Amino acid sequence: MNTTGQWINMATARADGAKLSLSTLHSSYAKWANDELGWAVSKKKLADQLREHDYESKVSHGVTMFLNIRLAEPEPEDIKPEAKQDDLQF
16 A cells, blocks of 8 residues: 555545545645655645545535545644633633
């Protein structure tokens, strides 16, 4: 399996009704690939790999969306720590 396929298997999951833009998927992939490999494939190559893994795509208002897919875990920067009462400053 190629490294793009490894990322697809590790970082994405099938989810009925979910959809993500190619830009969102590529952003997550590129962060992983650059950290792990020092390089990443283009959006087009990632899209081709997603289709080879049987993910369907649709173009809506000029944006390529992949259907029935979600990221397996939230990106670390998407996780917001919960504020504690003691942390609040007025």
